[in-house]
Amino acid sequence: MDLTFDLVVVGAGVVGAACAYHATRSGLSVCVVDRASLAAGTTGAGEGNVLVSDKEPGPELGLALLSNALWRSMAAVPVCGTTFGARAELDPKGGLVVAASAASLSDLADLAQRQRAAGVEAEPVAADALRQHEPNLAADLAGGYRYPQDMQVQPMLATALLLRLARDAGAVLLLGEAVTGFTRHRGRVTGVRTPRRELAAGAVVNCAGTWAGEVAALAGVHVPVAPRRGFVLVTEALPRVVRHKVYLADYVTGVASDSAALQASPVVEGTPSGTVLIGATRERVGFDRTWSPDAVRKLAAGAVRLFPFLADVIALRGYRGFRPYCPDHLPIIGPDPRAPGLWHACGHEGAGIGLSAATGRLITQSLRAEATDLPLDPFRPERFDEVAA
Structure with missing residues (x-):
């Protein structure tokens, strides 16, 4: 059965979950697809850092400060009969x-x-x-x-809760389905293929974590994750x-x-x-x-x-x-001009759990052609091609 969405999110880790959460809140129809289960990769092996202390001033610290504020605002969101903060063990311990x-x-x-x-x-x-x-x-x-400002969150619980909130808002979650290719029309990415179906979409965001380079390669582009x-x-x-x-x-x-x-x-x-x-x-x-x-x-x-x-x-x-x-220690966030219709949200190294909240918000703003809270230029996917040239 083929399905159609505004956005397909590839990856059910915390970054993919945050993208799905923010996108559904903005009114977009979303499908999250992952070859394994939720939080099965880097997220499930994380400590749950939500840090500003370990970052030099610059784009990543700006991202961390925005994310820190968003995590704090999430703490009071009702979910599963209590609050997100209580259920996800969000601890503002410093x-x-x-x-x-x-x-x-x-x-x-x-x-x-x-x-x-x-x-x-x-x-x-x-x-x-x-x-x-x-x-x-x-x-x-x-x-x-x-x-x-430093905090900790239980990463698997946070991922599950973000996906729960996204599903409550209409998102579809497909686990155990690997993305095997992209569909295109006149050069633009229009969806993904799995062994079971095609998922048509206005946009696809690559949240495949450590395997994001493999997913990008399916679209014919290189990201050095x-x-x-x-x-x-x-x-x-x-x-x-x-x-x-x-x-x-x-x-x-x-x-x-x-x-x-x-x-x-x-x-x-x-x-x-x-x-x-x-x-x-x-x-x-x-x-x-x-x-x-x-x-x-x-x-x-x-x-x-x-x-x-x-x-x-x-x-x-x-x-x-x-x-x-990533070689320059900055994540890759934003649209890929080399493959129109494809966005990336990956390469966060050990800071992905903490930075996921801001990443999901920025991706959603970019998808909706809104002004982003932070400039995306430092995180643009094609920057590595420019260095190689």
Whole structure:
């Protein structure tokens, strides 16, 4: 059976769900199609970061600030007999970025000053005051900054709820159907093909995460999205012993690194269920899912460096996933002039959960030919062709 929509969203992760949510709210008819289940890729392997603290001033920080405001506005939306915020475990707990040395603290202070000029709330915390915010922190840290805007959300719950709200507004969800090609008319993308049907649409948005390059190639265009593997450890349930998202300042450097080699910097946070999540590693090894004892050892050692009590805590499990990495560390958002009718919303690397709310809003505004809240030029899909030329 063939179906017709205003928009087909390829990918049922959090970015695709946010696009579907915003598009249906604007009155567009939407179909979400995914070869697997919802949140089966990068989203399901994420920690749920909704951060402004880890971004340098520029287009991505602007996107993060917009998204932060949108997530906060979502908190009160009624869903499933309660609110989105309660059901999705949206926790406005704030972030605490700490420095291990005076030099690192100086660099962090410079970053915080520039972030504040861009609209970020960043509060200096002296070394002797750190444990007022996190009583179990190591005692030998040089100081840090508290970021009240940082939040956490449970990514699979958030995705499911966004799709629930989209379906309540009329969206159709087709899971277990891989997109195998695009339909065209006079050079314009007019829909997608799956093994079961054709889905006709006024527009298609590629939200395929780490596999967005493969989807783009079906339309004859190139977007350089590549996998960047990461591991996370999960501890046994504890009392709320970590109050913020806490990480060492060099985490920002690791995020911005272009190295394919293993990058590890401790990121530690508690969850409403009581478990503690421990990240973060990054490495470019293709889609190799091999378990890495070296990466996991570095995660554990880094976490104990920040919170010594974790040395006696049991790690129940670990998981891994692939972040959709772009060479310039900016996502790809907007229409593709090389394939009219095709939009992209991909390449967010490890920030896709946090940035999804703004991405969905910007895509919808662009589809409706409305003024966008932020300029899309820094995120345009064809920018990589311009660099190659």
